Amino acid sequence: MNKRTNAQTHKRTRILIAKPGLDGHDRGAKIVARALRDAGFEVVYTGLHQTPEMIVSAAIQEDVNAIGMSVLSGAHNHLFKKVIELLKEQDASDIIVFGGGIIPEDDVSELKKYGVKAVFTPGAKTTDIVDWIKANIK
Amino acid sequence: MSDFTTISSKKIKPLYIEEDLKGSDPKKDLGKPGEFPYTRGVHETMYRKKLWTMRMFSGFGTSEETNERYHFLLGHGQTGLSVAFDFPTLMGYDSDQERAQGEVGRCGVAVDTLADMETLFDKIPLDKITTSMTINGPAAVLLAMYLAAIEKQGHKISVAAGTIQNDILKEFIAQHAWAFPPEPSMRVIVDMIEFCTKHVPKWNTISISGYHIREAGSTAVQELAFTIADGIAYVEACMARGMDVDSFAPRLSYFFNAHIDFFEEIAKYRAARRLWARLMRDRFKAKDKRSMLLRFHTQTAGCSLTAQQPYNNVVRTTIEALAGVLGGTQSLHTNSLDETLALPTEKSVRIALRTQQIIAHESGVVNTIDPLGGSYFIEKLTNELEEEAVAYIKKIDDMGGMIKAIEIGFPQREIADAAYRYQRQIEKNEKIVVGVNDFVIDENPSMDLLKITDELQDKQIERLKKVKKERDKASVEKTLSNLKKACEDGSNVMPPLIECARAYCTQNEMMAVMKGVFGEYHDPAIF
Numbered sequence: 001m002n003k004r005t006n007a008q009t010h011k012r013t014r015i016l017i018a019k020p021g022l023d024g025h026d027r028g029a030k031i032v033a034r035a036l037r038d039a040g041f042e043v044v045y046t047g048l049h050q051t052p053e054m055i056v057s058a059a060i061q062e063d064v065n066a067i068g069m070s071v072l073s074g075a076h077n078h079l080f081k082k083v084i085e086l087l088k089e090q091d092a093s094d095i096i097v098f099g100g101g102i103i104p105e106d107d108v109s110e111l112k113k114y115g116v117k118a119v120f121t122p123g124a125k126t127t128d129i130v131d132w133i134k135a136n137i138k
Numbered sequence: 139m140s141d142f143t144t145i146s147s148k149k150i151k152p153l154y155i156e157e158d159l160k161g162s163d164p165k166k167d168l169g170k171p172g173e174f175p176y177t178r179g180v181h182e183t184m185y186r187k188k189l190w191t192m193r194m195f196s197g198f199g200t201s202e203e204t205n206e207r208y209h210f211l212l213g214h215g216q217t218g219l220s221v222a223f224d225f226p227t228l229m230g231y232d233s234d235q236e237r238a239q240g241e242v243g244r245c246g247v248a249v250d251t252l253a254d255m256e257t258l259f260d261k262i263p264l265d266k267i268t269t270s271m272t273i274n275g276p277a278a279v280l281l282a283m284y285l286a287a288i289e290k291q292g293h294k295i296s297v298a299a300g301t302i303q304n305d306i307l308k309e310f311i312a313q314h315a316w317a318f319p320p321e322p323s324m325r326v327i328v329d330m331i332e333f334c335t336k337h338v339p340k341w342n343t344i345s346i347s348g349y350h351i352r353e354a355g356s357t358a359v360q361e362l363a364f365t366i367a368d369g370i371a372y373v374e375a376c377m378a379r380g381m382d383v384d385s386f387a388p389r390l391s392y393f394f395n396a397h398i399d400f401f402e403e404i405a406k407y408r409a410a411r412r413l414w415a416r417l418m419r420d421r422f423k424a425k426d427k428r429s430m431l432l433r434f435h436t437q438t439a440g441c442s443l444t445a446q447q448p449y450n451n452v453v454r455t456t457i458e459a460l461a462g463v464l465g466g467t468q469s470l471h472t473n474s475l476d477e478t479l480a481l482p483t484e485k486s487v488r489i490a491l492r493t494q495q496i497i498a499h500e501s502g503v504v505n506t507i508d509p510l511g512g513s514y515f516i517e518k519l520t521n522e523l524e525e526e527a528v529a530y531i532k533k534i535d536d537m538g539g540m541i542k543a544i545e546i547g548f549p550q551r552e553i554a555d556a557a558y559r560y561q562r563q564i565e566k567n568e569k570i571v572v573g574v575n576d577f578v579i580d581e582n583p584s585m586d587l588l589k590i591t592d593e594l595q596d597k598q599i600e601r602l603k604k605v606k607k608e609r610d611k612a613s614v615e616k617t618l619s620n621l622k623k624a625c626e627d628g629s630n631v632m633p634p635l636i637e638c639a640r641a642y643c644t645q646n647e648m649m650a651v652m653k654g655v656f657g658e659y660h661d662p663a664i665f
Contacts (some may be wrong), residue, residue: 017665021225021240021241022225022226022228022229022231022237022238022241022315023225023241023245024228024309024313024314024315025314025353026314026354027353027354027355027441027557029665030554030557030558030665031355031557031558031561033665034554034558034665035558035561043665045663045665046663047660047661047662047663048314048661048663049229049314049660049661051237073225073241073244073245074241074244074245074480074481074590075225075240075241075244075245077240078239078240078241079240082240102478102479102480104479104480104587121445122444122445122478123444123445123446123571123573123574125564125565126561126565127565
């Protein structure tokens with residue numbers, strides 16, 4: 001059992017922006033990280049080339065409310081699902097998972113079934129992401 | 139609505155007149171095509187003698203699927219090959235490693251051993267066709283495999299013609315498919331240049347790339363300046379090894395983005411040629427004319443395409459491709475309309491290739507050289523882009539050169555700032571992207587997309603298993619140990635790498651040896 005206490009220790013919503021897998025495209029992740037920071041959230045950015053294990057461990061250690069993952073390499077199905085499974089295993093399913101990237105419509109519905117709460121695809125505004133977090137992550 | 143700026147936020151005047159060119163001298167600053175400073179083109183005859191090479195960046199699944207795609211493209215009039223590797227290959231992992239799972243063949247073709255390289259070019263004569271390979275961190279390994287594949291086709295390695303991207307500096311800056319830290323990375327690159335200069339004379343040893351810098355969100359000037367500054371760093375590294383500038387500089391080539399801001403892009407290419415020619419002559423004292431030529435590949439801007447109303451992407455790509463051609467490119471890749479959604483289907487790739495063919499054979503733009511040369515606007519813009527790039531390069535020189543600048547995160551931060559600024563402009567509707575923040579429709583995104591299944595990963599792992607079972611274990615061990623020795627004692631890594639490739643060592647086996655000696659680079663995670 002992990003002993004996370006985010007509701008008690010942090011007033012502000014904490015978000016982990018993560019780049020899982022080997023994909024090096026970080027323009028979107030960095031823009032979202034900045035936009036969330038400018039919107040008043042506490043943002044932790046993992047940097048590139050993270051395994052699902054590294055991401056889940058960072059999320060727990062950093063005591064975040066949500067993980068936002070960005071994948072542009074086509075490996076989203078495998079990686080997003082792995083992160084959700086690991087969160088379950090670690091008894092940390094209260095951490096909300098959302099994502100974005102080059103993700104075809106068919107895969108979006110599949111990922112949502114699996115527990116990814118929102119998927120932002122090309123053309124999404126950072127303000128859409130901010131609004132969604134405000135509405136869905138407490 | 140519009141503030142009359144370029145996509146890079148550069149102010150543009152309503153009219154350009156003779157006075158705007160006061161102080162410039164057409165004889166000195168333009169010259170004729172094929173003459174110093176090459177502003178108007180690297181060749182005297184340009185497209186009247188030879189069209190640009192139509193080179194579509196392509197790869198997915200295993201080497202079998204990609205080989206089939208190459209035959210499809212060549213059958214439709216493509217004139218050169220360009221290999222897209224998958225992420226495990228780009229990062230130096232084998233398909234059967236844990237870190238590769240879910241990524242094999244997704245974003246390019248999986249190449250683990252020489253066997254995959256042989257299949258990739260099956261029935262494609264590598265002594266006749268030129269190949270470009272987009273690989274950076276493990277570039278030396280993939281070049282070794284390519285040269286071994288040429289031997290397997292019955293040729294000497296000296297027939298190899300083409301380009302390897304091999305531009306690690308822009309990996310640290312923008313694309314991020316790195317392997318070793320900067321210093322040992324530069325040593326391996328100089329090894330490759332030294333080796334190819336002697337043994338593979340028709341090979342372009344680096345494709346110094348602005349493309350990814352731009353895709354990461356830079357402005358046009360930043361793309362130009364950082365790319366040329368990377369070029370300076372490579373020239374300095376080779377000269378520090380004791381190589382004569384004219385022995386290697388003719389085989390350095392460039393790779394730029396063609397973004398949607400038409401005139402800014404054309405001016406960028408013209409400024410790049412002039413800037414490089416002057417640098418090579420005046421700063422590096424090159425004597426050979428070929429050392430001064432900035433030859434470049436162009437790819438249209440992936441980041442300009444939209445997932446919304448995707449057929450509009452054909453129009454964007456056409457404008458961008460035309461800018462590349464009017465800017466005097468030597469080869470061109472045109473993106474497909476569905477690439478914001480997935481890797482392209484055959485149908486959409488064919489439209490992208492046809493776009494180039496229509497520009498080449500129908501539009502008439504190839505009839506005359508540098509048709510925009512002498513326009514007050516284009517010449518002024520060319521001058522300004524060159525001046526602004528020179529100022530950036532001076533700043534980087536003052537920091538101690540590009541490697542130092544990268545270490546303190548200078549180019550990375552400049553690009554991230556520009557990317558964020560542009561995103562804000564779009565969200566405030568200061569810049570319009572059709573279908574995204576204006577002219578929006580309700581649409582049902584139903585398109586046939588290329589699907590890459592998990593079965594392809596399984597198939598590749600099986601291929602690798604078979605190779606590992608059939609190869610001679612003793613030669614694997616011996617060649618890997620020779621590679622380690624070369625990494626440690628400072629001798630050129632290319633000969634032992636080719637030995638490893640011939641022995642069917644896997645990519646990761648070679649990379650693990652090199653990382654063991656050189657260390658590994660990790661993302662500083664600045665945003």
